[in-house]
Amino acid sequence: DIQMTQSPSTLSASVGDRVTITCRASQSISKWLAWYQQIPGKAPKLLIYQASTLESGVPPRFSGSGSGTEFTLTISSLRPLDAAVYFCQQYNTNSLLTFGGGTKVEI
């Protein structure tokens, strides 16, 4: 199984801050990583796939980078509506798709 580990688990920042969330895979997943945002009470929403490709309609203040085992999600200038839990997900193999434990971003 490929384990996905996110850090930090909780992050407190201010409006306008640059925020970075890290996701590490237990083995190489090349570029097959997605990031999701989950606002409380809502379903997750795809932000980024293939490690760095922005989903249509997602604001450009969100960006992703990395390959292999280490990935980052960056919010360049934090806004109040970015308060949410962010999850990474590996899709290197179809036999077991796995998510990270989540990072809660508090404003």
Added chain:
Amino acid sequence: QLQLQESGPGLVEPSETLSLTCTVSGGSVTTKSYFWVWIRQSPGKGLEWIGTASYGKSNNYNPSVKDRVTIFIDTSKNQFSLSLRFVTVADTAMYYCARGNSGASGVFFNSWGQGTLVTVS
């Protein structure tokens, strides 16, 4: 625009079968490039992939539930369904249906239903 809507009982007794349906609108379940997925989230916990189906292809299931789960595509109703047998309290969760796109050998999820809470009690 694709929309997904889960439906089914909100309460299931232990040892019974959990059955949910996802109705797809704005797209077809027979589109071979798409995958139809069930994901769950236990209260206050993370996300767990349950399984994936795609029209004309073999299904894939999470090994943790593989012996108890079936995902079925109903082309006549443009729906797909989840059947999870012999449920326990550990199966209590918010259940989401989603549509997946493929990359490499796996799938990421670009459209989600709003979710439906299922309690096993």
